[in-house]
Amino acid sequence: MQEILVLNSGSSSVKFALYHITAEGAAGGSLEALTLAYSGHFSGLATSQCRVSLAHREPGQPPHRYGLQALEALGLTPAINHEEAITKLMAWLEQREDKSTLVAIGHRVVHGGQTYHEAVRLSANDVVELEKFSSLAPLHQPHGLAPIKLLMAQLPDVPQIACFDTAFHAHQPWVARQFALPRELTAKGLIRYGFHGLSYDYIQRTLANVLPDDALRSRVVVAHLGNGASMCAIRDGVSVASSMGFTALDGLPMGTRSGALDPGLVLHLIGHEEMSVEDVSTLLYKRSGLLGVSGISSDMRELLASDAPEAEEAVELYCYRAAREIASLAGALGGLDQLVFTAGIGEHAAPVRARIVAQCDWLGMQLDETANKRDACCISLPSSRVGVWVIPTDEERVIASDCLALLNRAD
Ligand SMILES: Nc1ncnc2c1ncn2[C@@H]1O[C@H](COP(=O)(O)OP(=O)(O)O)[C@@H](O)[C@H]1O
Ligand SMILES: CC(=O)OP(=O)(O)O
Numbered sequence: 001m002q003e004i005l006v007l008n009s010g011s012s013s014v015k016f017a018l019y020h021i022t023a024e025g026a027a028g029g030s031l032e033a034l035t036l037a038y039s040g041h042f043s044g045l046a047t048s049q050c051r052v053s054l055a056h057r058e059p060g061q062p063p064h065r066y067g068l069q070a071l072e073a074l075g076l077t078p079a080i081n082h083e084e085a086i087t088k089l090m091a092w093l094e095q096r097e098d099k100s101t102l103v104a105i106g107h108r109v110v111h112g113g114q115t116y117h118e119a120v121r122l123s124a125n126d127v128v129e130l131e132k133f134s135s136l137a138p139l140h141q142p143h144g145l146a147p148i149k150l151l152m153a154q155l156p157d158v159p160q161i162a163c164f165d166t167a168f169h170a171h172q173p174w175v176a177r178q179f180a181l182p183r184e185l186t187a188k189g190l191i192r193y194g195f196h197g198l199s200y201d202y203i204q205r206t207l208a209n210v211l212p213d214d215a216l217r218s219r220v221v222v223a224h225l226g227n228g229a230s231m232c233a234i235r236d237g238v239s240v241a242s243s244m245g246f247t248a249l250d251g252l253p254m255g256t257r258s259g260a261l262d263p264g265l266v267l268h269l270i271g272h273e274e275m276s277v278e279d280v281s282t283l284l285y286k287r288s289g290l291l292g293v294s295g296i297s298s299d300m301r302e303l304l305a306s307d308a309p310e311a312e313e314a315v316e317l318y319c320y321r322a323a324r325e326i327a328s329l330a331g332a333l334g335g336l337d338q339l340v341f342t343a344g345i346g347e348h349a350a351p352v353r354a355r356i357v358a359q360c361d362w363l364g365m366q367l368d369e370t371a372n373k374r375d376a377c378c379i380s381l382p383s384s385r386v387g388v389w390v391i392p393t394d395e396e397r398v399i400a401s402d403c404l405a406l407l408n409r410a411d
């Protein structure tokens with residue numbers, strides 16, 4: 001049985017999955033060409049909520065979830081940061097006996113810049129090139145590249161394949177990518193890239209299965225609300241605008257990131273608050289967003305459970321900015337047919353979805369409150385002009401499927 005391993009370093013998590021390639025899969029790269037065998041994650045990294053999970057799946061059986069003792073026996077105990085998560089994951093992989101079945105390892109790499117527009121088998125030189133984007137995605141790029149370097153050394157014959165968050169947005173109209181800056185800076189690549197593209201790709205492919213009529217999916221906004229959060233306007237299956245820009249700091253407020261700010265505020269911090277570039281970077285990437293406004297936590301679960309007015313203020317601001325962003329992206333699309341919620345908050349936080357949808361009622365959204373409380377797939381009423389959906393994302397499956405397509409092309 002041939003296998004593909006996938007690693008996905010998010011800002012608060014390391015997710016991993018092992019797929020078996022089905023007989024039909026050997027010939028095509030569809031999402032269904034792969035059978036999930038193992039999946040797991042280290043989550044809540046750099047918070048007080050660090051957790052680990054592992055599940056094993058046999059075809060036709062319910063998933064077997066490992067308990068705490070079984071996880072401990074495998075060395076899979078909670079990790080406090082990405083480095084520790086990767087070390088534990090590598091040790092678990094190392095102790096698996098047979099690695100000859102592994103035909104590729106797929107990695108989520110958040111920033112692909114202007115050159116990397118599709119999945120690529122990495123050379124050592126590619127890794128050097130991709131490291132140049134580390135300052136543009138400090139919460140992601142170094143953590144995505146670290147296991148690539150380790151695995152290139154440990155398993156030199158197994159292709160290490162990078163799949164990029166930015167790739168899905170690479171064909172946005174130029175007007176959506178430009179900043180209003182002098183041309184010589186734009187020419188240097190100071191443009192909007194957009195992120196979470198693997199997630200958006202999964203959602204648009206899955207929505208097409210749930211809602212097969214193309215005409216109903218012409219204008220879609222996907223709200224990827226995880227620890228990082230962004231939205232994407234998708235017209236006829238193609239990204240046309242996104243809330244994230246040059247870096248994964250723009251747009252919506254996030255767990256610890258500020259989202260969009262007046263750029264004059266950054267100048268003020270440097271000029272009048274005597275903050276260095278590094279201080280401002282730490283402030284905007286690690287101390288802002290839900291954590292900064294609430295002063296309590298970056299985790300939406302904790303804020304929703306809290307009675308503190310500061311927690312409520314953080315949730316209110318989060319939902320307000322999200323509703324404004326949906327309207328802005330509907331503007332880019334010239335209307336809206338469907339809204340999809342996904343990722344940690346989008347998939348699980350019914351009160352957040354309810355508040356956002358309530359603020360979008362003027363766009364023609366009517367929430368089915370019972371369906372919303374159940375995290376059902378369709379959460380809008382039949383009378384709602386805009387369909388509202390909850391679709392769990394699966395970046396790992398898109399990565400595995402892109403790897404398979406690349407391997408099949410190379411044969
Ligand atoms: N049941 C829940 N209710 C509210 N928020 C949740 C729930 N489960 C997860 N979350 C939120 O999702 C976030 C993690 O989202 P996820 O997409 O997995 O993260 P990452 O950005 O690291 O990939 C957590 O920080 C938490 O705020
Ligand atoms: C790009 C980004 O913010 O990703 P994540 O939500 O996984 O941290």
Ligand SMILES: [Mg+2]
Nearest residue numbers: 010011226227
């Ligand atoms: Mg994520």
